[in-house]
Amino acid sequence: MTISKPAVSNAMPSDIAPIENVPLRVQVADRLRNAILSGRLRPGASLVETALAEQMNVSRAPIREAIQILENDGLVETIAYKGKRVKPLTAREVAETYSLREVFEVMAARRILENGASLDLLRTHCDEMTAAAEADNFEALVAADEAFHHALIRLADHDLLLASWKNLYLRIHQIMALRNRDERNLSEVAGNHPPIVQALADGDAKRAIKLISDHTRILAAFDPATIVQTP
Amino acid sequence: MTISKPAVSNAMPSDIAPIENVPLRVQVADRLRNAILSGRLRPGASLVETALAEQMNVSRAPIREAIQILENDGLVETIAYKGKRVKPLTAREVAETYSLREVFEVMAARRILENGASLDLLRTHCDEMTAAAEADNFEALVAADEAFHHALIRLADHDLLLASWKNLYLRIHQIMALRNRDERNLSEVAGNHPPIVQALADGDAKRAIKLISDHTRILAAFDPATIVQTP
DNA sequence: CAATTGTGTAATGTCGACAATCCATAGGTG
DNA sequence: CACCTATGGATTGTCGACATTACACAATTG
Structure with a gap:
């Protein structure tokens, strides 16, 4: 994936927006x-x-x-x-996608514990998630969830990991769109995240890793049967 | 990456090679x-x-x-x-490449321990490496080394992991080509592998992971200074 | 002289037309 | 009937020409 913002450095009045010349x-x-x-x-x-x-x-x-x-x-x-x-999506590919995501996020957690990055961003996104869950706003919750995990990866300060994760997350987007939404578990999913932040704050690698793994596996197990192909 | 072999299923006499229609x-x-x-x-x-x-x-x-x-x-x-x-190669990218490779291979080791794959392939490649090291054959040793790690990944039985690893290994090829060969450590590197197989055979996850991590880090640290750019 | 404007060149971006290939299907042939 | 052959349509593969852009550098202007 190649998302590259225009990067407007000089904060000019954006009335005259920079011409975008997208191929x-x-x-x-x-x-x-x-x-x-x-x-x-x-x-x-x-x-x-x-x-x-x-x-x-x-x-x-x-x-x-x-x-x-x-x-x-x-x-x-x-x-x-x-x-x-x-590309057809097999149940195996779905499983592999989530297991690789788990490895990526565990790697990120380890690096965060090593480089002592600030966890404020993660806390912010946790708050957004609980707010969205209370408001019963599905879209907002999904967005906040992605923002949380995105932040987790970014805090690891590893460009290659970030790129790989983004690429992987494309498929996760696709999978989520193909699933029947099971909105029951939303607030539960939201509740999964604060403990992760807490474990990171405590410097408890083992607990953080376990929480992340469990969280990922819950997502992977939602309803794999609904993924179908149209040949 | 998209390496797709012709996949000759019927083992015909390869005298008349199958016409390859490569774009x-x-x-x-x-x-x-x-x-x-x-x-x-x-x-x-x-x-x-x-x-x-x-x-x-x-x-x-x-x-x-x-x-x-x-x-x-x-x-x-x-x-x-x-x-x-x-693409220019920065020292940071080199480091990230190796650290991601480490994570991939550790993941593979974990999966191998879980699914109880046969380790015979790994032993074979170990033998090839020691033979190459004794014969002072640099090329053969590098090839056997790659074959070993490739096999390690394949035994994990995870297509997505395999694809990601292959893609990562492209850059490792590039890095190796740009380095000044430090042939001193070859037999030492060769000697790193059998203990990994042994740890896997013993089902000792912790030891296997530590050995793999150490091995990868040795490779990463060879002589990062020789990587330069030509702008 | 400094700053702006013009102009030329080198590179990629886009287009329409033609060629090569595969697949299905119809038709012949023993 | 079973098997091979050819013919046609659909799709991608390749080509050469033209359009667009960005950069460097000269020309102009104050």
């Missing part, structure tokens, strides 16, 4: 990625270059490059001379 | 990747599409797509409308 392939890739991550394009759906080119009113070149970007993200696969399609 | 972009990508991983194209070297197209006698399209493949591999970076170049 077509990026625009196309973003739109397609959105469609996949939101579940509008389901696993197995075929992506035909000519059709997409006509729909989006661009030539095939940017479409091809966009699809290749998504291939790098692991969301699309190509079969030469035959077609491209949204 | 140009893949051939180009392979050649460029070779050049980068062997150190012939150093970090910072710029890749000009038109020049490459002329040199290789193909049009720009496959060159562009090949470069994008290498971008996915994390070996090349693009600056829009300006140019593409071999």
